[in-house]
Amino acid sequence: MIAYYMCFGLFFVGLYGVITRRNLVKIAISLSIMEISTFLFFALIGYIDNGVAPIVNPADPDKIYVDPLPQTLVLTAIVIGLATTALLMAVIIRLYRKYKTFDIREINELRG
Amino acid sequence: MKGMTIIVKKTAQLIAGMIFMYGIYVIVHGHLTPGGGFAGGVIMAGSLILVILSHGTDFFSLVKEEMGTTIVESAATICVILIATAGFLFGTKVFFNNFLPKGNVGDLVSAGVLPLYNIFVGIEVAASVFIIFLSLIIFKEESPK
């Protein structure tokens, strides 16, 4: 049970960063931390005691395997996370070139 | 964009091909060992990024390379959808049908169309990660400080 609590603690650290920081790069970092805690939660759900990695050996079928379904979901989610982080970075670099700052408050004031 | 020092350049010359080869190995053996299209594709993109970062290139070859990579990526995505549609046409009418013979579990040529999916998704992921990196560099070259 402690592992689940620690995993949610990581999520709340990311949430805290998103709410309190004003720097765009810091917000991107916090979002990626929240993403990572979600991946960890899925991997924790799929774990089974004394299980082996889900790769079938045809000669020896009577093994306990770890659940492959959450791993599949995380596998696609990681690559999508890379794509969204890239998109976020593109937006941030474009904003920095225009306003010369990472601070969202200043960008709000300078807009117009 | 400027390259790095001799140490990095020469090491990259020796290593980059081997990293690319390892990416191909991870993709092709994706249905037997850990790995698959996603992991191998990102490894292949990493070897290309290593060459660009260490050697450095001029602006025009970067633009040319980016156009080529965009075409490769789109072609790979279309191939994934084409294979899925081919499954629809053969045998039972199900999208993503595995219509090729399955073979023995554990052989290199087995599992029907799964290795083909692996290969095309690998090419697509490699190309898209490489494009993202290239567009970041091109943008930096395009707008001087």
Place this chain on the structure above:
Amino acid sequence: MKYITLFILSFIFWLLLTFDFSVSNLIVGVVASIITALFFGKFFITNVYKLLQPRRYFWFIVYLFIFIWECLKANLDVAYRVLHPAMPIRPGIVKVKTTLKSDMAKMLLANSITMTPGTISVDIIDDYLYIHWIYIRSEDPEVYTPIIIGAFEKYIKRIIE
């Protein structure tokens, strides 16, 4: 020429990775090696004929033993400096002139220096290596050059040049 060398090298790498000599695996390996050679042949090292001379491999094996011996000595030296209560370190960057000419040899020398504990090569500019040293024994170039690169240089010259 360098395309063919890269093809052979990557095919050997493929066989080491898979260790499977069935026909299908060999065919896939050949195709993958051709793709690798087409992509990276342009960047590969130029003087590939040197790979065909057996005496270079002999000197390379000798060099491995020398390198392990030097590494052991440097390890003990750094361990002594860390465990000594007074911590007798005197860090700084020194500039060493090397007589090696080819870029590959300079790369091998710099990597050997970096892998020996206590010294890190920071940069190479023309013939000079800039090296961060944990204990600078003297400030005279005549004295410190043999201490740092003396053991490696002559063997690297036999391996690569």
Place this chain on the structure above:
Amino acid sequence: MEVAISIITGLMILGALFAIHAKDLLSAVIACGIVGYGLVICFLLLKAPDLAIVQIVVDTITLIMMVAVVLDSSREESFSRLDTFGKIAAATGLIIIVVLFYFFIIASSNLDVLGKSSLRMANAYIHGAAQKTGSANLVTGVVFDFRGYDTMGEAVVLVTAVLGVLTILRLKGKK
């Protein structure tokens, strides 16, 4: 197992806190790497080698991208005193976090103990996948066969993201 994962997750939390509070943006980005690479070790302990391979490469490339963004900027976060609005925002955030944590404690009674859980679909996949798809790696079998639509959608999302990056970055700014 649970103890090991808790320790590594604790280190990841410390890294995340440092990343959020660091003054220099470059060190914040590098501390974000601690979280990613810690996740790799967790995946290896949880018997998910596929995910470990993907995560270690993706994390490296994310670091490269973030460093590329940070390096050509002024790198320092401009700290200023929190004004009233900032204080209200921070207080609201803390309240939201506390409420969410309360809901999590209620919901966590429904979670299985680590290592004992088994989803309903898991047994069907584990027993049938190797014969039905002919793939020894069950994850690949599920990704491309049973869950093929997911993968196709993922490929389309990737193409769309790349198009977005190209559109945003190639735009000539207004003079």
